[in-house]
Amino acid sequence: MNPFDVLNSINYTKENLFEDPQSFKEYSAFMVNRGLSYFPDTILYANEMNRYSSIPNDWQFFYFLNTIPKKKRFSKWSKKDKDTKTLQLVKEYYGYSNERAREALSILSENQLITIEEKLQKGGR
Secondary structure: OHHHHHHHHHHHHHHOOOOOOOOHHOOHHHHHEEEEEEOOHHHHHHHHHHOOOOHHHHHOOOOOHHHHHOOOOOOOOOOHHHHHHHHHHHHHHHHOOOOHHHHHHOOOOHHHHHHHHHHHHHHOO
């Protein structure tokens, strides 16, 4: 069972996924809270579970299952940038922060990025 099955059960199907005692060990409270925090109508419920994180997993699941209204919710999960190598090069070359380096990446051409990479290339095996 993955966190997306749990979120789908909480948000839409309202079925009990935890009939097997082993299922509670696979429950990831952090991922479920994160998934619920993307929506304005469920963020306060997720915040309550963050405040009381010591509550057992089955209590957390049943709290969400019984308090969150049934509704089809979908959002894309944020992911890391794919240009982390070039971002690191620009940060090192210019001494910029992440935000400033992203701005610089939108301005720099491919030739300039190649030049930066060549200048920062360190010798070795």
